[in-house]
Amino acid sequence: MIQKWFKEEGDLIKQDDVICDIRTEMFTFGMLTDDAYDSIMGKILIPEESEPIDPGTIICTTLNEGIEEKEEEEEDTRDDQEVGLFIDSRDQK
Secondary structure, three states, X not given: OEEEEOOOOOOEEOOOOEEEEEEOOOOEEEEXXXXXOOEEEEEEOOOOOOOOOOOOOEXXXXXXXXXXXXXXXXXXXXXXOEEEEEOOHHHHO
16 A cells, blocks of 8 residues: 655656555555656656555556657657556565
8 A cells, every 4th residue: 555655747747756655465665766967747647555565556647758868869759648656566565
């Protein structure tokens, strides 16, 4: 279950930010982002204190804010994109 969200919809997310605490039967841990660039918190799909979450469940979306300067120099033309963060079965151990 999501115990607490630390980011709200529209908040800036930097690499390795903890966006929420996830509580399992065994322990509580912080869900980190691992993007190499900043994002914006999109829609939160699972509210705090929700029912248990199955592995593979998308808990929120993030919006890619853009491209690092280094990537721009390489003429990467990716558009902003929306991606989902999900619970991995390895997180349930």
